[in-house]
Amino acid sequence: MKTGFRIFLGTLFVLGLSWCGFVLGPVLQLGTQGQAAVLNSSDIYPNQRPGAATLGLQVYRANGCAACHTTQIGQDGVVCDVVLTGAGSDPAAVSNLISSLKLTGLSKDEADAVSGQITAAGGKSETHIVPVGPDISRGWGMRHSVAEDFLWDNPVQLGSIRVGPDLANVGMRYPLDWQLLHLYAPQSQVKDSMMPPFRYLFKVQKIGATPSPDALQLPEGFGPPAGYEVVPTEDANNLAAYLVSLRADVSLYDAPFTTASAPSTGTHK
Amino acid sequence: MNEIEKKYSAIDASCRLPLLVLFGVASLWLVIGLALEIIASLAFHKPDLFAGCPFLTYGRVLPAANNAILYGFAMPAALGVVLWIFARLSESELLLPLVPIVAANIWFLAVLIGVVGILIGDSTGFTWLEFPRSGSILLFAAFLLIAISAMATFGARRERVLKPPHWFLLAALFWFPWIYSSANLFLIAWPVRGVAQAVIGWWYSNNLIYVWLALVGLGVAFYLLPKIAGRPLQSQYFALFGFWTFVLFAPWCGIPQGAPVPSWLPTASTVAAFLMAVPLIAIAIVFVNTIRGVNIECKGGPYCYAKFAMAIFILNEAVMLIATGCPHCNAVVGMTWFMPAQVYLQIFGFFAIVICGAAYESLPGVMGFELPFRSFVRFQHWCFIVGSVLVALLLAICGIEQGLKMQNPEIHWHDITAGTLNYLKFSTLGLCLLLLGSLMFAANIFAATSTWLTRQAKAVAASLTESFEAEEVKS
Amino acid sequence: MSDDLKNSSQTPEGQKSPTAPVWIFALTLLLLFIGGVYFDRHSGWFDAQVYAPYQSSDELASYQPIAGAGAVLLEGKRTYEATCASCHGADGLGKPGQYPPLAGSEWVNASSFKRVEEIPQLGISGEIHVAGQDWNSQMLPMGAALSDADLAAVLTYIRHSWGNNGSEVDASDIKAMRALVAGHPALSGEAGLKAIKE
Numbered sequence: 001m002k003t004g005f006r007i008f009l010g011t012l013f014v015l016g017l018s019w020c021g022f023v024l025g026p027v028l029q030l031g032t033q034g035q036a037a038v039l040n041s042s043d044i045y046p047n048q049r050p051g052a053a054t055l056g057l058q059v060y061r062a063n064g065c066a067a068c069h070t071t072q073i074g075q076d077g078v079v080c081d082v083v084l085t086g087a088g089s090d091p092a093a094v095s096n097l098i099s100s101l102k103l104t105g106l107s108k109d110e111a112d113a114v115s116g117q118i119t120a121a122g123g124k125s126e127t128h129i130v131p132v133g134p135d136i137s138r139g140w141g142m143r144h145s146v147a148e149d150f151l152w153d154n155p156v157q158l159g160s161i162r163v164g165p166d167l168a169n170v171g172m173r174y175p176l177d178w179q180l181l182h183l184y185a186p187q188s189q190v191k192d193s194m195m196p197p198f199r200y201l202f203k204v205q206k207i208g209a210t211p212s213p214d215a216l217q218l219p220e221g222f223g224p225p226a227g228y229e230v231v232p233t234e235d236a237n238n239l240a241a242y243l244v245s246l247r248a249d250v251s252l253y254d255a256p257f258t259t260a261s262a263p264s265t266g267t268h269k
Numbered sequence: 270m271n272e273i274e275k276k277y278s279a280i281d282a283s284c285r286l287p288l289l290v291l292f293g294v295a296s297l298w299l300v301i302g303l304a305l306e307i308i309a310s311l312a313f314h315k316p317d318l319f320a321g322c323p324f325l326t327y328g329r330v331l332p333a334a335n336n337a338i339l340y341g342f343a344m345p346a347a348l349g350v351v352l353w354i355f356a357r358l359s360e361s362e363l364l365l366p367l368v369p370i371v372a373a374n375i376w377f378l379a380v381l382i383g384v385v386g387i388l389i390g391d392s393t394g395f396t397w398l399e400f401p402r403s404g405s406i407l408l409f410a411a412f413l414l415i416a417i418s419a420m421a422t423f424g425a426r427r428e429r430v431l432k433p434p435h436w437f438l439l440a441a442l443f444w445f446p447w448i449y450s451s452a453n454l455f456l457i458a459w460p461v462r463g464v465a466q467a468v469i470g471w472w473y474s475n476n477l478i479y480v481w482l483a484l485v486g487l488g489v490a491f492y493l494l495p496k497i498a499g500r501p502l503q504s505q506y507f508a509l510f511g512f513w514t515f516v517l518f519a520p521w522c523g524i525p526q527g528a529p530v531p532s533w534l535p536t537a538s539t540v541a542a543f544l545m546a547v548p549l550i551a552i553a554i555v556f557v558n559t560i561r562g563v564n565i566e567c568k569g570g571p572y573c574y575a576k577f578a579m580a581i582f583i584l585n586e587a588v589m590l591i592a593t594g595c596p597h598c599n600a601v602v603g604m605t606w607f608m609p610a611q612v613y614l615q616i617f618g619f620f621a622i623v624i625c626g627a628a629y630e631s632l633p634g635v636m637g638f639e640l641p642f643r644s645f646v647r648f649q650h651w652c653f654i655v656g657s658v659l660v661a662l663l664l665a666i667c668g669i670e671q672g673l674k675m676q677n678p679e680i681h682w683h684d685i686t687a688g689t690l691n692y693l694k695f696s697t698l699g700l701c702l703l704l705l706g707s708l709m710f711a712a713n714i715f716a717a718t719s720t721w722l723t724r725q726a727k728a729v730a731a732s733l734t735e736s737f738e739a740e741e742v743k744s
Numbered sequence: 745m746s747d748d749l750k751n752s753s754q755t756p757e758g759q760k761s762p763t764a765p766v767w768i769f770a771l772t773l774l775l776l777f778i779g780g781v782y783f784d785r786h787s788g789w790f791d792a793q794v795y796a797p798y799q800s801s802d803e804l805a806s807y808q809p810i811a812g813a814g815a816v817l818l819e820g821k822r823t824y825e826a827t828c829a830s831c832h833g834a835d836g837l838g839k840p841g842q843y844p845p846l847a848g849s850e851w852v853n854a855s856s857f858k859r860v861e862e863i864p865q866l867g868i869s870g871e872i873h874v875a876g877q878d879w880n881s882q883m884l885p886m887g888a889a890l891s892d893a894d895l896a897a898v899l900t901y902i903r904h905s906w907g908n909n910g911s912e913v914d915a916s917d918i919k920a921m922r923a924l925v926a927g928h929p930a931l932s933g934e935a936g937l938k939a940i941k942e
Binding site for chain 2 (some may be wrong): 765768769775776778779780782783786787788789790791792794795796797799814870
Binding site (some may be wrong): 003004007008010011012014015017018019021022023026027029030031033034046061062063064065066067068070072074076134137138144145146147148149150151152153154155157158159160161162163164165186190191192193194195196197198199200262 | 312393424443460465467492520525603686
């Protein structure tokens with residue numbers, strides 16, 4: 001290699017290539033995205049987060065919640081379940097057919113074949129699209145995260161490591177009160193949690209003439225001394241509102257699933 | 270001293286002040302950064318240790334520590350070594366020496382603003398880019414200033430043919446301004462919409478940790494190894510091929526599998542990570558051939574540092590090949606402690622060791638006297654090796670175990686986190702060893718600086734006394 | 745020191761002059777080919793809608809759920825709760841003295857939906873007998889602004905909920921009905937309903 005100029009040109013070329021691929025490309029493809037249509041509905045998704053939740057995203061950013069939590073779930077695959085919706089004129093024949101067939105965990109082609117068989121026997125059936133994967137089985141969401149889920153967020157806090165559980169759909173699992181209690185004293189809601197208590201987001205104040213309606217109802221051993229109450233600050237309320245707004249349970253073209261199928265109860269596993 | 274020795278002695282002396290300031294800034298932030306890392310890791314020993322203090326909560330201290338180490342230590346130390354290498358390869362004294370001195374001070378201010386900004390809650394929220402705007406603008410300006418001095422010195426070379434260290438270090442000088450400005454413009458100044466932010470964030474992180482640090486580290490290692498071994502870099506065609514394939518494929522890695530982005534992005538990264546086998550093989554061949562048959566006693570000196578760092582680099586690249594080039598592996602370990610383990614290995618196991626080795630190699634010549642604490646060099650070597658390997662190994666095993674358990678939805682999340690705790694607690698020990706090593710590095714730098722300052726003061730005092738006595742004699 | 749001369753690119757004496765390493769070029773081409781095959785299979789060819797685990801736009805299109813009864817019921821429920829539940833109640837029991845119930849209503853449960861489908865479209869006022877009680881209130885045409893699919897979904901939902909046992913209503917039925925009754929005034933009570941041919 002003779003001259004510095006050749007190195008400059010070569011480096012310009014290779015870095016420019018990757019810049020076009022991973023900066024310009026996504027800006028043109030994803031940065032111009034709009035809201036998407038929800039499948040089998042006239043809704044569009046996503047709606048902008050309510051004001052407190054948008055402020056809560058900034059509290060999330062300022063306190064580095066993304067250092068321990070991700071807000072993105074993946075999906076290993078998708079299967080079809082065939083569900084009988086009508087027995088038709090010959091229920092006995094259809095019932096005999098059903099008992100001999102595999103109806104869950106099918107590929108699309110297999111599901112179409114089974115559907116055809118049921119129709120031929122006079123029954124009516126429906127094919128349900130079911131996402132599968134460890135994140136979904138764990139109750140962390142109903143389908144993989146897509147770009148639309150983060151459309152309104154600035155900055156996007158995807159997180160990169162799961163020291164704590166994923167939060168993509170935490171709004172489906174826990175109500176606002178639980179979030180406030182958990183922020184003040186995580187160990188009171190989750191035994192042996194290693195999340196640090198965010199006590200500085202709250203104020204411990206002397207109980208006035210009447211207790212404040214916002215005071216946290218903490219369990220034994222986690223409450224303030226007698227005569228005092230714990231009240232959330234604006235930051236805590238905004239952060240809790242943001243966490244409660246985190247839910248991505250709509251079916252979209254790029255993340256399809258059958259909405260009528262019973263969602264997993266999503267208890268904290 | 271013969272002519273050649275005199276020339277190089279003058280070249281080294283011209284680098285003295287810039288290097289002292291840059292290494293001083295670097296060693297100070299290395300100590301502070303590692304102290305912050307230890308504070309962060311204390312969260313896993315006792316979660317409610319800093320519960321009432323917003324400035325020391327894990328989510329703020331960890332980014333502050335990472336940024337302090339990377340922008341406070343790694344970059345200034347790298348730039349100092351680059352200046353020295355360019356001066357020596359050009360066989361010319363360092364040009365514009367005042368510029369790096371000013372820039373180093375601006376750099377210190379930038380990192381101070383940045384780290385304090387993160388701790389008070391002004392972090393931007395993007396990994397490796399958390400410095401608030403004022404800090405990052407100052408940092409960028411300081412980098413450009415130092416690059417100007419480096420390019421001026423490079424331009425003064427007499428031999429027009431470039432040597433392998435030139436390729437890597439010139440590429441690095443060009444790389445950082447582009448990725449840093451792009452990332453700051455698209456993410457912080459005029460933020461793009463939605464998940465495109467995450468893609469640009471991943472592009473930047475990968476290019477900073479796995480491309481920029483590698484370019485500088487390889488350039489420095491490919492300068493040190495031949496210099497100390499007393500023979501030229503072997504297999505130069507492989508070196509050239511390795512360089513070009515490295516800069517071609519490496520910038521495309523970094524998008525994790527399962528990311529909420531269209532699948533062409535993680536697929537492109539998987540293919541690029543897979544193709545990294547080629548530069549890895551080429552660089553490994555160059556390294557092995559260069560050190561083969563060389564009989565130098567190491568004794569924990571700069572040669573040891575360079576050899577160990579290169580071995581760790583090759584190991585880390587091979588691990589990356591599997592962990593990111595194989596989509597199934599990436600799906601398992603992608604969001605676990607395995608990824609930080611690789612970052613630690615890259616920064617401490619490879620980069621810090623090679624750059625400290627270069628610092629130790631340069632200092633005696635640059636200062637004109639031996640290191641104040643010579644035994645610390647070997648001690649630091651062992652602290653860094655054991656510390657970085659301990660942290661990386663513990664976190665890697667922790668991550669693999671965590672990842673495999675995450676694949677099984679039957680395992681309660683609580684059991685998964687409980688299983689990681691012991692690894693995290695022991696990794697604090699590794700961090701303490703790294704801190705010990707960094708204190709030794711800082712001790713040498715600051716002692717050398719103070720020795721030099723005292724000598725300067727004595728020289729000034731002596732010349733004043735002389736002129737005073739001369740006047741007395743006259744009168 | 746003279747060691748920097750050792751960094752020169754000249755080959756030392758006595759060594760063979762180095763040949764370009766062809767095998768590594770071949771390896772690179774092989775890996776590029778394998779990478780290309782992988783990219784072809786998994787990237788969806790830059791389609792913005794193809795995400796892992798789907799591997800192509802065709803595969804994604806094949807897994808789109810067809811609007812089945814389940815989806816209609818859920819959509820109908822959502823629209824009902826937004827449009828009708830404030831008066832008729834989320835439980836379909838209405839409000840005593842004000843709004844008649846839909847649960848157990850003979851008009852909702854009728855085997856033909858031709859009468860009940862005109863109620864939300866045109867509105868109704870005047871005397872009407874529902875589930876054993878007499879009612880005399882006014883209902884505005886709450887369903888006139890809904891799309892064909894949404895109104896069909898609501899009607900399907902109320903005919904399938906709270907123990908009701910009616911048939912489905914299709915968007916095409918609603919479309920036909922709307923063409924038929926365009927410009928008609930509100931229905932006048934039970935007499936108006938009975939005037940509709942079933």
